[in-house]
Amino acid sequence: MSSTAGRLVTSRSELDLDHPNLEDYLPSGSSINEPRGKLSLRDLLDISPTLTEAAGAIVDDSFTRCFKSNPPEPWNWNIYLFPLWCFGVVVRYCLLFPLRVVTLAFGWIIFLSLFIPVNALLKGQDRLRKKIERVLVEMICSFFVASWTGVVKYHGPRPSIRPKQVYVANHTSMIDFIVLEQMTAFAVIMQKHPGWVGLLQSTILESVGCIWFNRSEAKDREIVARKLRDHVQGTDNNPLLIFPEGTCVNNNYTVMFKKGAFELDCTVCPIAIKYNKIFVDAFWNSRKQSFTMHLLQLMTSWAVVCEVWYLEPQTIRPGETGIEFAERVRDMISLRAGLKKVPWDGYLKYSRPSSKHSERKQQSFAESILARLEEK
Ligand SMILES: O=P(O)(O)OC[C@H](O)CO
Numbered sequence: 001m002s003s004t005a006g007r008l009v010t011s012r013s014e015l016d017l018d019h020p021n022l023e024d025y026l027p028s029g030s031s032i033n034e035p036r037g038k039l040s041l042r043d044l045l046d047i048s049p050t051l052t053e054a055a056g057a058i059v060d061d062s063f064t065r066c067f068k069s070n071p072p073e074p075w076n077w078n079i080y081l082f083p084l085w086c087f088g089v090v091v092r093y094c095l096l097f098p099l100r101v102v103t104l105a106f107g108w109i110i111f112l113s114l115f116i117p118v119n120a121l122l123k124g125q126d127r128l129r130k131k132i133e134r135v136l137v138e139m140i141c142s143f144f145v146a147s148w149t150g151v152v153k154y155h156g157p158r159p160s161i162r163p164k165q166v167y168v169a170n171h172t173s174m175i176d177f178i179v180l181e182q183m184t185a186f187a188v189i190m191q192k193h194p195g196w197v198g199l200l201q202s203t204i205l206e207s208v209g210c211i212w213f214n215r216s217e218a219k220d221r222e223i224v225a226r227k228l229r230d231h232v233q234g235t236d237n238n239p240l241l242i243f244p245e246g247t248c249v250n251n252n253y254t255v256m257f258k259k260g261a262f263e264l265d266c267t268v269c270p271i272a273i274k275y276n277k278i279f280v281d282a283f284w285n286s287r288k289q290s291f292t293m294h295l296l297q298l299m300t301s302w303a304v305v306c307e308v309w310y311l312e313p314q315t316i317r318p319g320e321t322g323i324e325f326a327e328r329v330r331d332m333i334s335l336r337a338g339l340k341k342v343p344w345d346g347y348l349k350y351s352r353p354s355s356k357h358s359e360r361k362q363q364s365f366a367e368s369i370l371a372r373l374e375e376k
Pocket residue numbers: 173174190191246247248249284286287
């Protein structure tokens with residue numbers, strides 16, 4: 001009996017790593033964990049706790065919550081505030097937005113009129129060309145940040161070019177890259193995008209050593225792993241930046257870090273990014289919004305406010321696995337940025353959960369019934 005109970009405790013704790021706020025959905029005074037009295041047939045046939053749990057998971061599971069946008073709290077609800085809000089809309093859309101478009105266009109004109117000749121004329125002088133291109137990429141990113149009136153506060157020492165080090169950060173939107181890139185020309189590892197973003201990726205960003213891949217292609221992942229190993233060995237390569245969550249999360253949570261960055265035998269430099277949602281939610285929900293629309297949303301808001309912390313570099317400890325190392329770094333980032341850790345793989349966004357998970361759940365249910373029968 002006690003071994004059955006032990007097994008049950010194990011399987012419950014494995015399955016309920018981050019228990020959804022199930023209690024919120026339960027009728028008051030009842031709980032699926034509550035010990036029941038004498039066993040009757042009715043108890044055995046009663047699957048309502050399981051159904052309740054399933055319904056809770058559907059309504060508000062912790063996985064879905066990681067990818068929910070956070071619309072701002074409405075504040076324009078009365079006769080005094082509504083005209084003020086209307087005035088704000090007019091200022092943001094009719095004054096700020098055109099000014100920002102002009103700023104960004106101006107940035108692109110300067111950037112392209114320097115980048116194209118430098119790229120074409122300095123073919124034989126790689127060092128000088130790379131140096132100028134780095135400065136130009138940082139500059140265009142600053143124009144992007146200015147186009148949303150970005151108010152970014154950086155804490156800690158700025159990243160420097162050193163071999164055998166990799167920077168890892170939590171991921172909320174592709175603008176994370178822009179926010180970090182305006183300070184340091186990182187070589188970033190990212191998903192390949194279609195459209196104008198894809199064009200920038202394969203032209204301009206490739207010049208700073210960025211590496212692109214398609215996450216659904218196993219072959220791409222192998223190529224990227226090789227490129228990463230080569231990149232970190234180079235002495236003059238731009239610092240490598242990886243978003244180990246592999247997908248955008250809404251800046252309230254962190255999902256599991258992929259272990260790749262932590263198995264490169266490099267120093268890992270964590271970066272924590274926290275957006276203040278006071279004016280706009282910086283989370284890019286790519287399933288609902290194109291990146292262009294996301295940028296337009298930022299450009300029509302009052303400002304994008306955020307803080308960036310460059311945390312203390314970490315090395316793998318003796319006996320520590322890549323996964324444990326990744327978790328330790330995730331702890332540091334989550335703590336600094338005030339994010340809640342959840343045990344989900346962000347790629348589940350794009351795939352169905354493994355059948356093993358549902359089988360474990362079925363086994364746990366069967367074991368609970370058997371345990372109750374044994375109690376008799
Ligand atoms: O949120 P996702 O999964 O669409 O990821 C978007 C980008 O690849 C982030 O850089």
